[in-house]
Amino acid sequence: MCDDRHKSFIMEVEDMLITSKNSKNKRRFNDEQIKFLETMFEAKSRPELQMKQQLATRLGLQPRQVAIWFQNRRARSKSKQIEQEYTALKIKYENLASKFESSKKENQALLIQLQRLQQLNQKTCDEEECENKNCMPIREGGLEQEQAYEHNDHMPFYCDNNEKGDYLEEEDAQFISMGHVATQGASSSDENMSHFVFSQFLEPSRCKFECWDYNFDNQNDA
DNA sequence: TTGTGTTTTATTGCCTCC
DNA sequence: GGAGGCAATAAAACACAA
Numbered sequence: 001m002c003d004d005r006h007k008s009f010i011m012e013v014e015d016m017l018i019t020s021k022n023s024k025n026k027r028r029f030n031d032e033q034i035k036f037l038e039t040m041f042e043a044k045s046r047p048e049l050q051m052k053q054q055l056a057t058r059l060g061l062q063p064r065q066v067a068i069w070f071q072n073r074r075a076r077s078k079s080k081q082i083e084q085e086y087t088a089l090k091i092k093y094e095n096l097a098s099k100f101e102s103s104k105k106e107n108q109a110l111l112i113q114l115q116r117l118q119q120l121n122q123k124t125c126d127e128e129e130c131e132n133k134n135c136m137p138i139r140e141g142g143l144e145q146e147q148a149y150e151h152n153d154h155m156p157f158y159c160d161n162n163e164k165g166d167y168l169e170e171e172d173a174q175f176i177s178m179g180h181v182a183t184q185g186a187s188s189s190d191e192n193m194s195h196f197v198f199s200q201f202l203e204p205s206r207c208k209f210e211c212w213d214y215n216f217d218n219q220n221d222a
Numbered sequence: 223t224t225g226t227g228t229t230t231t232a233t234t235g236c237c238t239c240c
Numbered sequence: 241g242g243a244g245g246c247a248a249t250a251a252a253a254c255a256c257a258a
Contacts, residue, residue, distance in 0.1 A: 026231060026252055046245085068232060071245070076230090078246095 029069070033059045037066070041073050 029037070036059060040047065047055070047070060049063075056063040 028230060028253065049244090065231080067244085069230095072231070075246075 029059075029061070033061065037069055037073070041070065041077075045070070045074055045077070 037055070040051075040055060044051070052066045052070070053063045055061075056066045059066070061069075
C-alpha cells in the first residue's frame with residue numbers, strides 16, 4: 001500500500017520535473033521549421049503518423065511537437081475562417097439593412113401619396129356625387145384615425161353611385177384598409193406591400209368610381 | 223525598463239472512431 | 241480500450257508603447 005503511494009508520488013514528481021524541463025526549454029520554432037511546416041500544412045492539414053515522424057526527423061523536433069503544431073495550426077486556421085465568415089456576414093447584413101431602410105422610406109412616401117389620392121377622391125365624391133346617399137363608410141385619415149374609427153359611426157363616406165351599382169364592395173374596403181395595415185406594419189415586406197397597394201389598388205380595372213377616374217385624369221393632366 | 227497585450231508552444235480533459 | 245482530434249487553457253516568448 002505504502003509502496004504504491006510512494007511509486008505514485010515519484011511518478012508525479014518525475015512528471016513535474018519533465019514538465020519543468022520542457023517549459024524551461026520551450027523555444028519557438030525557427031523560420032525554416034515554420035516555413036516547412038506551413039508548406040506541409042497547405043498540402044495536408046491532418047498528416048498521418050508516419051508523415052509526422054518524417055517531418056520531426058527532418059526538422060529536428062519530437063513527433064509530439066509536430067503533432068501539437070498541426071493541432072494548433074488547425075485551430076488557428078479555423079478561428080481565422082470563422083472571423084472571415086463573420087466579416088462577410090456582417091457586410092451582407094449591413095447591405096440588407098441599408099436596402100431595408102431605403103425601401104422603408106420609399107414605402108412611407110408612397111403611402112403618403114396614397115392618402116393624398118384618397119383624400120382627393122373623397123373630396124371629389126363629396127362635391128359631385130354623394131349628396132347624402134347610401135354611401136359605404138371606409139377608413140381614411142391616416143394612422144392616428146384608425147383607433148378613433150374603430151367603433152363609431154362617424155366615418156367619412158365615399159360615394160356609392162347606387163343607381164349604377166357602383167357600391168364600394170367589402171373586398172374593396174378591405175383592400176383600401178390594407179394601406180393602413182401597410183403603414184402600421186413596418187416590416188421587411190414594406191417594399192412588397194407598397195408595390196402591392198399601388199399596383200393593385202390604383203389599377204384602373206379595379207376602380208369602380210367615376211370620381212376615381214376623374215382624379216386620375218386630373219393627376220395626369222397636372 | 224517595464225507593464226501589458228498578443229502570439230506561439232504545450233497540457234489537460236473530453237469525445238469519437240475503429 | 242487505445243489513438244487521435246478538438247476546445248479550453250496555461251505558460252513562455254515576443255512586440256510595443258510609455
